[in-house]
Structures are given as C-alpha cells and as structure tokens.
Amino acid sequence: MASITLDNVGKVYPGGTRAIGDVNIQIADGEFIVLVGPSGCGKSTLLRMVAGLETITDGEIRIGDKVVNKVEPADRDIAMVFQNYALYPHMSVRQNLAYGLKNRRTPKAEIDRRVNDAAEILQIGQFLDRKPRALSGGQRQRVAMGRAIVREPAAFLFDEPLSNLDAKLRVTMRLEIKELQKRLGTTSLYVTHDQLEAMTLADRLVVLNAGRIEQIGTPLEVYRKPASTFVAGFIGSPAMNLIDARAVPYLPGTAHAGTVGIRPEDLTVAADGPIEMQVQAVEELGAQRLVHGHTAGEAITITMPPTAPLSDTLRLTAAQDKLHLFDRQSGARIE
Amino acid sequence: MIENRPGLNILSHLVLILGVVVVGLPLWVAFVASTHTATDFMSGTIPLLPGPHLIENYSRMLDSGVSTSGTPPVARMMLNSLIMALAIALGKIAISILSAFAIVYFRFPLRGLAFWCIFVTLMLPVEVRIVPTFQVVAGLGLLNSYAGLSIPLIASATATFLFRQVFLTMPDELVEAARIDGAGPMKFFRDILLPLSRTNMAALFVILFIYGWNQYLWPLLITTDAQYYTIVAGIKRMADAVDGLPQWHLVMATAVMAMLPPVAVVIGMQKLFVKGLVETEK
Numbered sequence: 063m064a065s066i067t068l069d070n071v072g073k074v075y076p077g078g079t080r081a082i083g084d085v086n087i088q089i090a091d092g093e094f095i096v097l098v099g100p101s102g103c104g105k106s107t108l109l110r111m112v113a114g115l116e117t118i119t120d121g122e123i124r125i126g127d128k129v130v131n132k133v134e135p136a137d138r139d140i141a142m143v144f145q146n147y148a149l150y151p152h153m154s155v156r157q158n159l160a161y162g163l164k165n166r167r168t169p170k171a172e173i174d175r176r177v178n179d180a181a182e183i184l185q186i187g188q189f190l191d192r193k194p195r196a197l198s199g200g201q202r203q204r205v206a207m208g209r210a211i212v213r214e215p216a217a218f219l220f221d222e223p224l225s226n227l228d229a230k231l232r233v234t235m236r237l238e239i240k241e242l243q244k245r246l247g248t249t250s251l252y253v254t255h256d257q258l259e260a261m262t263l264a265d266r267l268v269v270l271n272a273g274r275i276e277q278i279g280t281p282l283e284v285y286r287k288p289a290s291t292f293v294a295g296f297i298g299s300p301a302m303n304l305i306d307a308r309a310v311p312y313l314p315g316t317a318h319a320g321t322v323g324i325r326p327e328d329l330t331v332a333a334d335g336p337i338e339m340q341v342q343a344v345e346e347l348g349a350q351r352l353v354h355g356h357t358a359g360e361a362i363t364i365t366m367p368p369t370a371p372l373s374d375t376l377r378l379t380a381a382q383d384k385l386h387l388f389d390r391q392s393g394a395r396i397e
Numbered sequence: 398m399i400e401n402r403p404g405l406n407i408l409s410h411l412v413l414i415l416g417v418v419v420v421g422l423p424l425w426v427a428f429v430a431s432t433h434t435a436t437d438f439m440s441g442t443i444p445l446l447p448g449p450h451l452i453e454n455y456s457r458m459l460d461s462g463v464s465t466s467g468t469p470p471v472a473r474m475m476l477n478s479l480i481m482a483l484a485i486a487l488g489k490i491a492i493s494i495l496s497a498f499a500i501v502y503f504r505f506p507l508r509g510l511a512f513w514c515i516f517v518t519l520m521l522p523v524e525v526r527i528v529p530t531f532q533v534v535a536g537l538g539l540l541n542s543y544a545g546l547s548i549p550l551i552a553s554a555t556a557t558f559l560f561r562q563v564f565l566t567m568p569d570e571l572v573e574a575a576r577i578d579g580a581g582p583m584k585f586f587r588d589i590l591l592p593l594s595r596t597n598m599a600a601l602f603v604i605l606f607i608y609g610w611n612q613y614l615w616p617l618l619i620t621t622d623a624q625y626y627t628i629v630a631g632i633k634r635m636a637d638a639v640d641g642l643p644q645w646h647l648v649m650a651t652a653v654m655a656m657l658p659p660v661a662v663v664i665g666m667q668k669l670f671v672k673g674l675v676e677t678e679k
Contacts, residue, residue, distance in 0.1 A: 115573050136579035148570035152592040161588070162578035209578075 064126035064139070064216035065091045066112065066249060072120030073104075073111060073273075081107050082273045085121070092247045094240075098260035099270035100296070106221055108270070109253045113219050114138050125216055136165070141210035145222040147202045149194040155205050156190040159212050173212075180208040183242070200231045207239070211246070218243070220252040224259065236262060257297050261285070269293050287386075291393040294323045294386060300352060300363050302386070303329070309358035312336045314382055320390020326352070328384035329364040335379035339364070344372065424656075431455070431650035438645045454650045467623055468635055471651050474628040477546075478610055479658065481627055484547035485609030486602050493553050494594065497560030498586055502572070519554040523615055531618060541622040550615065556601055563597050564590065600673025603666050607659045628655045 066089040073082040082104045089095050097105040110116040112123055114135035123130050130138050141162075149158050156177055163173045181187040184204045194202055203223060210218050223239070224232045240263055243250050254260050260267055261281040269276040269284060269292075277289035288294035294302045302323045307316040313336065316322055329337070337357050345352040351366045353376070364378065387396040426445075430438055433448035462470040499505070500512055523530065530549050539545030567590070575585045610629070617630040626634070632655060635648050663670070 113573075113577065115576070135573075135577045140577070142574070142577050144570040144574060146568060146570055148568065148574040150571070150574075150589055152589075152595075161580075165579035165584065209574075 064249060065089055065124075066217055066251065067124040068108075068112070068121070069124070070121035071108070071111065071118060071123055073107060073116065074119045080273060082111070083120075085275055087268060087275070087278065089249055089251065092249055094243050094250045094252065094263060094265040095268060096252045096254060096260040096264035096266075097268045097270060098254055098257060098264075098296075099276075101255060103270045104273040105253045105255075105270050107273075109219055109221055109251060112217075112251060113140055113142050136162075139216040140219055141213045141215040141217075142219040142221065143203075143206045143210050143223045145225050147194070147206040147226075149202060149205055149209075151194055154191050154193055155186065155197070155208075158194065158205060159208050162209065162213055176212040176214070177208075180211040183211065183245075184208050199227050200235060203227060203235060207242070211242075215248065217249040217251060220250065222254055223252075224254070224256075232259070239263065258299060261297070267297075269296060271296075287395065288323070289395050291321055291323070291388045294388070298325060300326050300365065302326070303360075303362045304388075305357075305360040305362065307387075307390075309360045310337060313380075313385060315385060315387050315396075319387035319396055321388040321393070323386035323388060324362075324380050324384060326363045326365045328380050329362070329378045330380070331364075331366065331370065331376050332379040333377060335377035337362075337378040337380075339376045339378055341372065341374055341376060427649045427652055430646055431653050433646050435642070435644050435646050439642060450646070454646055455654070458647055458650050458654070468626055468631045469623045471628065471631075471654055473624070474626050474631045475654065475658070477543075477625055478627040478629065478655075480543050481546045481612065481616070482606050482609035482658075484543065485550050485612075486605035488547060488551035489553040489556050489605050490598055490601055492551055493556035494560045494591075494598070496557045497564055498590065500557070501561055501564040502582065502585075515554045515557050518552065523550060523612075527614065527618065534619060540619050541625050543625070545619050546616055546625065546627070547609070550609065550612065553605075556605070559597065559601060560594065563594050567593065596669055596673035598673070599666055599669035600671075603662055603670045606662050610659050 066087075068085050068087040068089075071082060071085040072080070074080050085108060087095070097108060099105045107116055111118050112125075114130065114133060118131050125138055125140065135142075150161065153161065159177045159180060160173045163176065168176075177190070178187075181190055184207060186201065186204050186208060189197055189201060189205070194205065197205065203226075206223065220239070224235050227235060236259055239252075252260075252263060254263075264281050266278060266280055267284050268278050271292045277284055277293045279287075279289075284293060284297050288297060288302070291304055295304055302325050305322045305324070307313075307319045307322050310316060310322055313322055339353075339355045339357050339362060341353055341355040343354045345354070346368065348368070351368045351370070352363060353366055353372070354361070354363050355376070356362060362378075364376075366372075388394065389396055426443065429444055429447050431454055432451040433444055434450055437444055437448060458471040460470055460472070462468050462473075468474065496515065500508065500515075534540065534545045534549055537545075539548070571589065572585065575589055580588060612627070613629050613633070616625075616627040617633065620626055620630065628651065632648060632651050635651060636643050
C-alpha cells in the first residue's frame with residue numbers, strides 16, 4: 063500500500079512530439095483514481111509511465127517515498143491489468159497467477175496460499191487448471207485481476223480493463239472491481255474513455271485532454287462544477303448543452319461569458335420559459351426521452367419524461383444555479 | 398465446392414488420380430525394381446509386379462552394401478544422413494530463433510545492418526558459395542566430419558524471417574506483462590516465446606529435416622572417406638558403376654530406404670506441421 067505522486071510529469075517523444083505535459087497528481091494511499099479522456103489524450107501513456115513501460119522525460123513519479131523514474135517495472139511494486147488481459151496462453155490459470163511470484167522467488171507454500179486466496183476472492187477456483195483459451199472474456203478478466211492481486215502490490219494499474227467485455231458484463235465487472243478495491247484497500251489508477259465507468263468507479267477523477275489535466279475532483283465535483291468547456295462536454299451523458307452566450311442574451315450572467323452550459327436534465331419545459339426550442343428529433347430511451355433541437359442556431363438536447371406532451375416548438379427554462387458559464391477564449395469556468 | 402455437378406466431380410477426381418499416378422508410378426517402379434534380381438531388370442522389359450527378392454536385396458544393402466562402388470553399408474549411410482539432417486534442422490532452428498529474438502526484441506546499434514546482412518544471405522545459397530565455403534571448411538580441417546557436413550548449412554535467413562514474423566504477431570502486452578512479472582529477456586524467451594513458438598518450430602523442423610536429408614552436392618564434395626558418405630550422395634556413387642552395369646535392383650532398394658525417414662518425419666509430425674503453418678491465434 064502506498065501513495066503515488068506525479069510531480070510535473072511530462073513526456074516528449076524523440077521526434078519532439080509532446081504526449082504529456084505538467085501533470086501533477088497526488089494519490090493518497092488506498093485511493094481509487096480514474097484517468098479519463100478521449101482517445102489519444104495520453105491517459106494510457108500516463109498510466110504506462112507510472113508502470114514503467116514508458117520513459118519519463120520530465121518531472122518525477124514517486125510510489126511511496128521512492129522516486130521510480132528509472133526503476134524497472136518489476137521493481138516498482140505495482141501490478142497491471144491490461145485491456146486484452148495479456149494472459150500467457152500456454153500456461154494454466156494457476157501458472158499465470160504464480161508466474162510473477164515465482165520470478166520473485168517467493169516460497170512455494172506462500173505462492174500456493176496467495177493463488178488460492180486470489181482464486182477464492184475472484185471465484186475462479188474451478189478454472190485454476192484450465193488454459194486461458196478455455197475461459198470466457200469475463201473469466202479471463204478475472205484471471206488478469208487475480209494476477210494483479212497475488213502480487214499484493216502497492217498499487218493496481220488498470221488499462222481499460224473492461225473495454226473488451228460486452229455491455230452487460232461490463233456493468234457487473236465494474237461493480238466487482240469497485241468492491242474488490244474497497245476490500246483490499248489498494249491504491250488504484252484506472253484508465254478509461256468511458257465517462258460512465260469513470261464516474262461510478264472513481265474516488266477522484268482526473269480528466270485529461272491533449273496530454274494535460276483539465277480537472278481533478280470527485281465525480282460529483284466534476285459533474286457539478288466542470289472546470290472547462292471540455293470537461294463540461296465530456297462528463298455526463300447526454301452531454302451538457304454548450305451554447306454561445308450571444309444566442310441566449312436573456313439568460314443571467316451571459317453578458318461577460320462566452321459559453322453557457324446547461325445540462326439536458328436541467329432544462330425544463332415551461333409555458334413562459336425564455337428559451338424557444340425548435341424540435342428536430344426525438345429519441346425514446348424508455349425511462350426518459352431525449353429531445354434534440356436548436357434555439358437561435360445553437361443545438362440543444364433536453365431530457366423529458368416519456369409521457370410529457372411534445373410539440374414542434376417547446377419553451378424551456380433553467381434555474382439560475384444550474385447555468386455554467388465559461389470564458390470565450392480559454393473555455394475556463396467563470397464562477 | 399458448393400456446386401454439385403457430377404461432371405465436375407468426375408473431372409476433379411480425374412485430375413487428382415492423374416496427379417497420384419504421375420507421382421506414384423516412378424515410386425512403384427523403384428519399389429518393384431528393388432525386389433528383383435539384376436538380370437530381371439536388364440532383360441529389356443521392366444517388370445511391373447514385385448519379385449521374390451525383396452528381403453534378400455534389402456538386407457544385403459543394409460548389412461554390406463555394394464563393395465564395388467566403394468560405398469559403406471546403407472545402414473551406415475542412413476546414420477550419417479540422419480546425423481547431418483538432425484544437426485542441420487536443430488542447428489538452424491536454434492540459431493534462427495535466437496537471431497529473430499535479437500532482431501525483434503532488442504534495440505542495439507547496427508540492428509538494421511544486421512537485419513539486412515541476414516537478408517542478403519538469402520541470395521547466397523550453398524551452390525553459389527560452394528567453392529569459398531569448401532575452402533573455409535577445408536582450412537578448418539573439417540573435411541570428412543559431421544561438423545563439416547552440417548555447420549556450413551546451418552545459418553538460415555528463411556527460418557530467421559519465419560520466427561521474426563511469429564514474434565511480431567505476439568501481442569506487446571504479453572511482453573509488458575512479463576516485464577511487470579519480473580521476467581528478464583532470457584526468462585521471457587524461455588518461459589514465453591519458446592513455448593508459444595512450439596508449433597512453428599515443429600513445422601520448420603519438418604521442412605529443414607527434409608532439406609538436410611536431401612543435401613547432395615555439399616556432402617558429395619566434402620566427404621572422401623566412405624565412413625562419412627550420406628545416403629543421397631551414396632546413391633549417386635552406386636549408380637556410377639565403373640566397368641559394369643549399375644546394379645539397379647540394389648540402387649533402387651537404397652533409394653526406397655532413403656525415402657523412408659523423411660516420409661516418417663512428415664507423417665509423424667503432420668498435425669503439428671499443419672498447425673504451425675496455419676495457426677495465428679496467440
């Protein structure tokens with residue numbers, strides 16, 4: 063168990079391309095941190111830098127008190143779960159779990175104990191003597207996690223571990239990972255591009271964009287007070303409406319803001335609402351209904367109860383404290 | 398085929414049967430000839446049914462050989478061929494898997510040059526470099542030895558490329574997982590790469606064993622001591638009978654026996670061979 067500190071961490075590829083810049087994160091012991099961002103934002107690179115699979119060109123990474131910039135992955139006391147599981151195909155599940163421990167010359171009895179413990183925690187006891195190819199995707203994912211658990215590492219690193227699973231399994235595994243992490247209390251760093259996964263798993267979220275941190279905060283903080291238009295558009299589903307302030311001059315606070323953000327669920331239909339929306343398309347989701355349209359040339363989406371009456375034009379209102387204002391140039395939040 | 402027309406069926410069978418006949422007839426003639434006496438074969442009409450001298454001819458060749466041609470007994474030549482073919486096949490696999498490992502997984506200076514050097518050797522088969530190679534082997538005093546028979550044929554660009562392709566298909570995550578699991582390069586090679594290339598090695602072994610077994614020019618050139626004659630080169634020496642007719646029945650018996658080990662290797666390793674050539678899942 064250990065804290066992880068990223069201090070001004072950066073990475074520049076030999077060609078001069080900057081992948082990561084000025085990343086500062088303090089991860090407390092036992093915390094579950096999710097790195098989230100769109101494809102190519104550098105989140106996996108950052109995770110791999112913590113793992114030791116990518117070199118660090120700027121700054122310092124500390125696991126516990128130890129600077130690990132030049133330390134081999136095996137000596138960093140971390141365990142990693144890969145997206146495609148990366149199980150050794152020719153070894154049985156038991157051998158897969160034990161391989162890392164064997165390389166560290168752990169005594170045989172200790173290996174057996176840890177493997178059996180992990181198998182019990184993950185309920186993979188009956189598969190221990192099978193080869194990975196005889197397992198389903200979910201079972202392979204469990205084995206991959208088992209391989210991380212048996213090492214009893216200072217930190218777990220997850221690189222999009224659920225991306226290869228089907229939607230239903232992803233939800234159950236998500237829950238299991240969360241419970242497991244709480245039970246073991248191991249510091250975890252988890253990479254995903256799925257904002258729902260990020261919201262549900264994280265103690266704190268780190269939203270990355272183009273190799274830089276946009277915001278760090280608890281899921282609710284990030285959701286309620288997105289620090290920039292990027293975060294506002296990325297976190298939350300359906301995405302927040304980002305409207306040019308000039309299109310809605312009648313809303314309070316728009317005078318000095320560039321962009322007004324309103325979450326779809328915060329827009330309510332009211333006969334005397336100031337915003338007039340021309341409806342273009344309707345998506346029925348069962349529990350609710352998504353209505354897409356535009357006002358003064360700006361696209362907006364709202365959620366409505368499935369039974370509410372629809373018409374070509376809706377009048378909408380939003381509470382003042384539900385408006386998010388952002389600077390026109392920088393996109394940063396204005397309080 | 399999805400179509401089900403009897404005409405096509407008959408045609409395809411005809412083509413296949415023709416193919417079998419073309420390949421099979423010479424083999425049959427060789428076998429038939431090896432069961433007759435020398436005179437039967439020289440009479441002008443080639444017999445097409447096996448004669449009564451099968452055991453006699455074969456045991457004579459295995460035990461004593463044809464003394465007039467200066468070749469040792471077939472058993473001895475078979476053993477020589479076996480040693481050479483095994484040394485070539487295993488040596489080639491060992492060397493090429495190691496070079497492919499170096500080329501794929503290590504960044505070292507002049508790596509590109511090393512790669513191209515291996516590539517260039519593809520243009521230099523034994524036949525092209527046979528005189529300088531002979532010079533080198535003779536200079537090293539390796540004439541008439543198993544080392545001289547096999548070592549010059551061991552380096553192999555083809556096998557190196559094959560393993561390179563195999564290694565390139567291994568997912569990067571596997572390498573990374575092994576690194577995190579604390580496996581150093583050689584440990585990774587032994588514990589993960591070798592077991593995963595098992596079928597490819599088997600496929601390569603079949604091909605290389607036959608390649609080694611069928612070597613003709615090189616053994617002919619560097620062996621002057623009958624103790625080191627290989628079977629393929631030996632057949633040639635037997636057929637070159639000086640002052641007399643070649644003893645075709647005995648030559649054919651030898652040829653039939655020479656065919657057996659490669660056949661055995663192919664049949665024995667058929668499953669692994671096919672798997673190694675078609676398997677892509679890692």
